[in-house]
Amino acid sequence: MSASGGAVSHDPAAVVRAIxxxxxxxVAPLLARTEERLGAAATGHGEVLGAHAGETIAAGGKRLRPLLVVLAAGPAAQDEERVVRAAVAVELVHSATLVHDDVLDEASLRRGRPTVVARAGAGMATATGDLLFSRAFAELAAPGGRTEALRALSAASSALARGELLQRADAWSPTxxxxxxxxxxELKTAxxxxxxxxxxxxxxxDSATGATEALGAFGRRIGLAFQLLDDVLDVAGPAERTGKHRGADLLxxxxxxxxxxxxxxxxxLASLDLxxxxTPAEAEAVCDAVVATGALEAARAKALAMVRDARGELPVLPxxxxxxxxLVAESVVERYA
Amino acid sequence: MSASGGAVSHDPAAVVRAIxxxxxxxVAPLLARTEERLGAAATGHGEVLGAHAGETIAAGGKRLRPLLVVLAAGPAAQDEERVVRAAVAVELVHSATLVHDDVLDEASLRRGRPTVVARAGAGMATATGDLLFSRAFAELAAPGGRTEALRALSAASSALARGELLQRADAWSPTxxxxxxxxxxELKTAxxxxxxxxxxxxxxxDSATGATEALGAFGRRIGLAFQLLDDVLDVAGPAERTGKHRGADLLxxxxxxxxxxxxxxxxxLASLDLxxxxTPAEAEAVCDAVVATGALEAARAKALAMVRDARGELPVLPxxxxxxxxLVAESVVERYA
Structure with a gap:
């Protein structure tokens, strides 16, 4: 469960480089422009924001969502500027969600750095998230933007919020x-x-006209698998790999x-009052009990089936x-191999 | 300071009816469609959301922003459906902001009803606000929508968040x-x-082509005056009129x-450590000291000058x-007469 014989490394940066x-x-120049623009999105909106939003964006992550935008656009995109804006927009929505999630979870660390809520309090963090959301829509609404793109983004961001509501409603529920x-x-990730x-x-x-729906279906399944495997990792650990103790979800x-x-x-386990x-030690003990049932293998198998289905969804492409x-699909799997 | 000899009633509903x-x-049918659509915006997104977002939207308020949309569109709007969507969108952004502000302020009541955060906790309230934001953009991104409109809304919603950040940064600051x-x-309201x-x-x-900027400037000044007078009211009271004790801002x-x-x-007052x-009693005492300086009259005069300027901004219109x-401009003033 810890060592991988797969073709893809566990180092996320190396995985992205390979892709x-x-x-x-x-691809590389578009991602570089995306990165530059993400940096710019944090500035020019006042000093207060600059600090928190800038830190949030700079803290980075794998930039998996921008990568998907650029890859789905393919080698013959009509308008590279719009591709970059779209890549920036999805990452900003993702960042906004992380900042708000950290408020709700009262999380102190994210990707090894102090969270906005830890540094500046819930008020600042809520407003920082709101600003990142707003900037995401502003990217797509820039002159030359398309309402179809804004429609896709607002649908996804509505879904994210609904997913968060669902998670709160279901917290600690045994049913x-x-x-x-x-x-x-589906709502929170896919x-x-x-x-x-x-x-x-x-x-x-033009070569890919009509592929929007099929590529969307691919992305959705990859997202589902990604979340499932993330949830497996929370139980499986080890902490050195996830950056948080095992069983954080349980707590x-x-x-x-x-x-x-x-x-x-x-x-x-069924009769355990969640x-x-x-404590982290209690959570770890429950994780061990979950591992002993073989549930991780079953969850992993479900995720792998989703990735297979995702690859089956891919339309005819260059x-x-x-x-x-x-390779993106493989990397989602291999990260957890 | 409490009784008005003006032409406009203090009852907000009566004021809106007169306008x-x-x-x-x-105008009335467009506002009715806006109201209906605001109701619909809360449903169809899961039961959990339905409860909180629905309650928030239903709690209502004066619907001053939708009224401005409809009035600015005028009697010969090109596309009534888009006018209604725009009216819904600005009210949803406003509602989202209120829900998030209540989280930050840990407010228990809003417009006489329990806030989302009081009913369901900070997690639910943050997510509810996020959903209302997302739905606002979705309204404008519906088929037939315009990116100019989305640009205006995202600029305003970025400003709102920046204003909130500024407010947090400046809290209790004597400088x-x-x-x-x-x-x-400007950021939080205008x-x-x-x-x-x-x-x-x-x-x-077509008759009003080119008036967008001028009407925007009118709205901006009215918004500034509205906020100034709201802040005057927080000091002046009485509580029966504002629905909260005097000096809530101080606390x-x-x-x-x-x-x-x-x-x-x-x-x-200058040397007072804020x-x-x-306590509400201490805040009330500070309010009395503020009133005694004549500062309320000075603040009110500034707001009235802004309203005069706003009316001066109005372009040639039917x-x-x-x-x-x-009348909207007058109502902003008269509410505080």
Whole structure:
């Protein structure tokens, strides 16, 4: 569960580099422009914001969503400026969500750095998230923008908020079903992946006309698998790889697939009052019990099936574009191999 | 300071009715459609959301911003559906901001009803606000929407967030200047009023082409005056009229124009440690001291000058449209007469 024999490294930066290398020469410059523009999005809106939004954006992450935008747009995009704006927009929405999630979770660290809420309080963090959301829409509404793109982004950002509401409503609930869990993953994660692919596909050259829906479906399934595997990792650890202790979801009251499946298999887990799990050590013990049921393998198998389905969704595309999207799908799996 | 001899009633609903009556027959049906659509915006997004967002929207308010959209569009709007969507969008952004502000202020009541944060906690309230924001953009991004409109809305919503950040940064600060205060009012209030007028003007018939900027400037000034007078009311009371005790801003650490001006006039107020004001009774005593300096009259005079300037900004418009916008300007003043 810890070492990988796969073709893709565990180092996220190396994974992205490998995909970029395979994707064609147009990709790296577009990602560089995206990065530059993300930096600019944090400035020019007052000193107060600059500090918090800038820090949030700079803290980075894998930039998986911008990568999907650029890859879905392919090598013959109609308007590179719009591709870059779309890539920036999805990352800003993602960042906004992280800032707000940290407020709700009272999280002190994110990607190894202090969160906005930890540095500046809930008020600043809520407003910082609101600003990042607003800037995302501003990117797509710039002159030359398209309402279709704004429609895709607002649908995804509505879904994110609904997912967050669902997560709060279901916190610590012993009756969350697999279906309900998948609905939450769909809303919280898959829809933004879907939007990233749709936004890219909207800008694809004529050769890819009509592929928007298919690429959206690909993104959606990849997003679902990504979330499932993220939830597996929270139970499997190790902490050195995830940057947080095992069972963080349990302590938040977030009911994930491994726990749901484990409770079906283990009567003691089924009767456990989730509110009683309060310390990292207690959470770790529950994780061990979940692992012992084999629930992780079952959850992982479900995710792998989704990735297979995702690859099956890919429409006819230029060869390098197809290969790059295939590699994204593989990387989602391999990260957790 | 409490009784008005003006032509406009203190009852907000009556004020809006008077404006609607003056504005022409097209206005009432558009506002009714806006109301219906605002109701619909809360449903169809899951049961959890339905409860909180629905309650927030239903709690209503004066719907001043939608009114500005409809009035700025005038009697010969190109596309009534887009006017309604724009009216809905600005009100949704406004509602989202209120929900988030209540989280930050830990407010328990808003318009006499329990706030979302009081009913459901900070997590639910943050997510509810995010959803209302997202739905606002979705309204304008619907098929047939215009990127100009989305640009105006995202600019306003960025400004709102920046204003909120500024307010947090300046909380309890004894060095807030009049300029800094006005900048905050501009961001927190005026820009959304401006956007409301611009969104309406974008849909105005051909006769009003080119009036977008002028109507935006009108809206901006009305918004500034509205905020100034709101801040006067927080000091002046009475509580029966505002629905909250006098000096609520003081207890939040929000430094407003009456206090800034009063501190210039009264050495004791100038040296007061604002952190020491902790109870409603203490806040009330500070309010009395502010009133005694004559700062309220000075702040009110500044607001009235802004309203005069706003009316001066109005472009050439059909007579009933002009009269209705004049009445809005008057109502902002009269509410505080």
């Amino acid at each position: 970029v290398d395979a994707a064609g020469r147009h 969350v079903t697999v279906e309900r869990y998948l609905e939450r993953c 829809r933004l992946f879907q939007a990233a692919c749709e936004l890219g596909a909207l800008e694809a050259g 938040d009251g977030t009911i994930t697939l491994p726990l749901i499946l484990a409770r079906e298999r283990d009567g003691e 509110h009683s799990v309060r 060869l390098t574009q197809r290969r790059a999207l295939d | 609607v009556d003056a504005a022409g027959r097209h 807030v200047t009049v300029e800094r205060y006005l900048e905050r009012c 820009r959304l009023f401006q956007a409301a007028c611009e969104l309406g003007a974008l849909e105005a018939g 939040d650490g929000t430094i407003t124009l009456p206090l800034i001006l009063a501190r210039e006039r009264d050495g004791e 952190h020491s004001v902790r 007579l009933t449209q002009r009269r209705a916008l004049d």
